[in-house]
Amino acid sequence: xxxxxxxxxxxxxxxxxxxxxxxxxxxxxxxxxxxxxxxxxxxxxxxxxxxxxxxxxxxxxxxxxxxxxxxxxxxxxxxxxxxxxxxxxxxxxxxxxxxxxxxxxxxxxxxxxxxxxxxxxxxxxxxxxxxxxxxxxxxxxx
Numbered sequence: 001x002x003x004x005x006x007x008x009x010x011x012x013x014x015x016x017x018x019x020x021x022x023x024x025x026x027x028x029x030x031x032x033x034x035x036x037x038x039x040x041x042x043x044x045x046x047x048x049x050x051x052x053x054x055x056x057x058x059x060x061x062x063x064x065x066x067x068x069x070x071x072x073x074x075x076x077x078x079x080x081x082x083x084x085x086x087x088x089x090x091x092x093x094x095x096x097x098x099x100x101x102x103x104x105x106x107x108x109x110x111x112x113x114x115x116x117x118x119x120x121x122x123x124x125x126x127x128x129x130x131x132x133x134x135x136x137x138x139x140x141x142x
Contacts, residue, residue, distance in 0.1 A: 006142040007125050011061055014094055015138055020053045020128050022106045023089045030128060030136040040134035046086060046108045049132045052115035053090060055104040059123035060142075063100065073103045076122055080107060116141060 005012070020030035026045070028038035030053060043049060056072035058064055080087050090104040107115070112129050119127040119141050129139045 005140050015126055018092050018094045021091045032136050032138045035135050048109035051130050052107045052110040053128035054119055055102045056122040057102040061125055
């Protein structure tokens with residue numbers, strides 16, 4: 001955990017508790033710090049050794065309306081397509097249900113530095129990144 005962050009402790013705790021759900025044909029629920037066999041299988045199936053779970057919704061954890069979030073997410077998807085990246089739709093959901101679920105993407109084969117840059121461009125406090133061990137890590141950007 002990074003202690004020198006602009007993100008308040010309650011928000012950090014919420015990020016750590018969130019369920020990062022990968023949708024599609026091979027669903028998986030990613031939890032911070034918990035090895036995920038389904039994610040490891042996705043990495044094998046797509047011949048990658050890493051992935052990132054990223055959203056463009058609710059910049060800097062400020063809730064905005066659904067239409068604005070949809071536009072932000074479409075912009076992110078368009079950027080991923082232009083860069084030739086493979087991705088699967090996802091949803092970040094806190095188990096309490098007190099925060100709206102955030103549409104997201106699991107981006108396959110995205111190295112950590114590129115994932116950080118992508119999250120920062122889309123005004124996010126943090127991203128989830130997974131390396132060869134398929135253990136989701138919370139990566140703070142602020």
